[in-house]
Amino acid sequence: MSVRLGGALLAGLVLLAAPAALALPKYRTEAARFLGHDKDDPLWQLSGKVMSCVACHTQPQGGKGWNAFGQSLQAGFRAQPTANFRTVLRSVLAKNADADADGYPDALEFFARTLPGDPKSKPAKPLRDLQAEFEKAGGLPEDRAKK
Amino acid sequence: MTVDRRDFLKYSALAVAATTGMPGFLARAAAQAATTPGTAGKTLVVIQLTGGNDGLNTLVPYSNGAYYAARPNIAIPKKDVLTLTPDLGMHPSLKPLMGLWDSGHLAWVENVGYPNPNRSHFASMAIWHTADPTQAQAEGWIGRVAEKIGDPFCASNIGGTTPQALRASDFSLPSIDSVSSFQVRLPAGLDGAFEQLLNLPRQGEADYLSRATRQMVLNTQKVQANVAKYRPGAKYPEGRFGTHLQDAARLIAAGTGQRVLYVSLNGFDTHAGQRADQDELLATLASGLAAFQADLETQGLADRVIVMGFSEFGRRVAENGSAGTDHGQGSVMFALGKGVKGGVHGDSPDLENLENGDIRYKQDFRGVYAGALTRWLGLDAQGILRGDFAGPEWVA
Numbered sequence A: 001m002s003v004r005l006g007g008a009l010l011a012g013l014v015l016l017a018a019p020a021a022l023a024l025p026k027y028r029t030e031a032a033r034f035l036g037h038d039k040d041d042p043l044w045q046l047s048g049k050v051m052s053c054v055a056c057h058t059q060p061q062g063g064k065g066w067n068a069f070g071q072s073l074q075a076g077f078r079a080q081p082t083a084n085f086r087t088v089l090r091s092v093l094a095k096n097a098d099a100d101a102d103g104y105p106d107a108l109e110f111f112a113r114t115l116p117g118d119p120k121s122k123p124a125k126p127l128r129d130l131q132a133e134f135e136k137a138g139g140l141p142e143d144r145a146k147k
Numbered sequence B: 001m002t003v004d005r006r007d008f009l010k011y012s013a014l015a016v017a018a019t020t021g022m023p024g025f026l027a028r029a030a031a032q033a034a035t036t037p038g039t040a041g042k043t044l045v046v047i048q049l050t051g052g053n054d055g056l057n058t059l060v061p062y063s064n065g066a067y068y069a070a071r072p073n074i075a076i077p078k079k080d081v082l083t084l085t086p087d088l089g090m091h092p093s094l095k096p097l098m099g100l101w102d103s104g105h106l107a108w109v110e111n112v113g114y115p116n117p118n119r120s121h122f123a124s125m126a127i128w129h130t131a132d133p134t135q136a137q138a139e140g141w142i143g144r145v146a147e148k149i150g151d152p153f154c155a156s157n158i159g160g161t162t163p164q165a166l167r168a169s170d171f172s173l174p175s176i177d178s179v180s181s182f183q184v185r186l187p188a189g190l191d192g193a194f195e196q197l198l199n200l201p202r203q204g205e206a207d208y209l210s211r212a213t214r215q216m217v218l219n220t221q222k223v224q225a226n227v228a229k230y231r232p233g234a235k236y237p238e239g240r241f242g243t244h245l246q247d248a249a250r251l252i253a254a255g256t257g258q259r260v261l262y263v264s265l266n267g268f269d270t271h272a273g274q275r276a277d278q279d280e281l282l283a284t285l286a287s288g289l290a291a292f293q294a295d296l297e298t299q300g301l302a303d304r305v306i307v308m309g310f311s312e313f314g315r316r317v318a319e320n321g322s323a324g325t326d327h328g329q330g331s332v333m334f335a336l337g338k339g340v341k342g343g344v345h346g347d348s349p350d351l352e353n354l355e356n357g358d359i360r361y362k363q364d365f366r367g368v369y370a371g372a373l374t375r376w377l378g379l380d381a382q383g384i385l386r387g388d389f390a391g392p393e394w395v396a
Helices: A002-022 A026-035 A068-079 A085-094 A106-111 A127-136 A141-146 B005-020 B024-035 B065-070 B092-102 B121-130 B141-149 B191-199 B204-229 B240-253 B274-299 B365-376 B381-385
Strands: B043-050 B106-113 B155-158 B260-266 B305-311 B331-336 B343-345
Touching: A026 A085, A068 A085, A085 A106, A085 B274, A106 A127, B043 B274, B092 B106, B092 B274, B106 B365, B141 B155, B141 B260, B141 B381, B155 B240, B191 B204, B204 B240, B240 B260, B240 B274, B260 B274, B274 B305, B305 B365, B331 B365, B365 B381
Parallel strands: B043 B260, B043 B305, B106 B343, B155 B260
Antiparallel strands: B106 B331, B305 B331
């Protein structure tokens, strides 16, 4: 009985702690929603795999230290200091740049769920096939909405 | 243990709340209506800006070159600032509050912080909630207000989870997510049985308890009717913040007699693209508060309510590489209402004498709390804050 009670208490504590420990910071949340990655997993807000911190940061816990794509995004904010996150993210992706120089543009890497700031992480499909798939899907989210 | 009539009614209210599912504040209001009609007193509405609001872009030191040098991308241009003094002005999104400033009912407190500042959201918020920079205390300062008054329903959070500020050592003050959804409701099929139980002939203390409970239910229905009668005297902005402020006005207008109401606005953690986010948040804040104040005026309650706002910390003086700002130390507080002594209280931070890139705070936030507790609520601030803290005389 006491073991069961202890287990229940422990489970309760874990559940209480979960929202604070696992909640996505707001920029990750916004990016996931903007790019449609929130559809990948019903529990995406609790998943470290959906729009992980290393999409932009060098460390898994985020914070200071930006990878090549993160630095592109920072430059985008400086170029448009009064624009909101979605506007800046969209304009950076619309440049069709390849921040990590792995041969795949950043927007295609997000489409393929690989990391645009890490050259070791790149899509398995050939660039041409992935580009065709991306365009067939409508391109960037706002372009898709217009089509 | 002796229980006087006032205590008896209070405990009866609690009993009714427990047995009927009646929201505690209504039971409390009913108990209050039964004992001290018309002595509801003054209310303090606390506004929490969650995430660390950037004080320098809120109350802008527009005459200070160091401010513009530190923020080449995100500083508020001098031409956009709403001028308050020869050196300070408000963020343009705060325009809906200019009328309150002009009428002397808006106060800013400069350079507010606490010893050994903490840059963690959770730790710093806990410090503001407990009014204890050593983080040794678990209960909140409003929880201690409830303990001091001896009333577990004297304050409420409007929103989801009760903040630590409203936790006492033995209980947590209630959170009300939506005032309009509250009603006296028994589980299906039990309402008749409950009424029969109340109407059973009794004698002595049991009879007194039955009568008191019946009276309480009636009084509670009256309070609920008052809640239902409320008609907003102003148009509130859409969104949770506006809705919660309107709920606060509704509770005050209904005469629930609560001493402290707590409303939060989230999203001030502006590490990137600060201007877009903070501009919008401050517009939400200002339009909501302007509507709240206009509503109170219409209801004839403006002289009984003041608002006090804070955030867990300010931001660093220099902008970062993402056109945002990182966690800093010290910030501004604000207060508004007819009971507020308008103006800018305290000195502006010296932006050329920083501490590790942050402003050096001068005013302990507990001194600002003390003003609300002593001068507005008439309570023993020293006992509640567990220390004697001086602050500006921002309460008129």
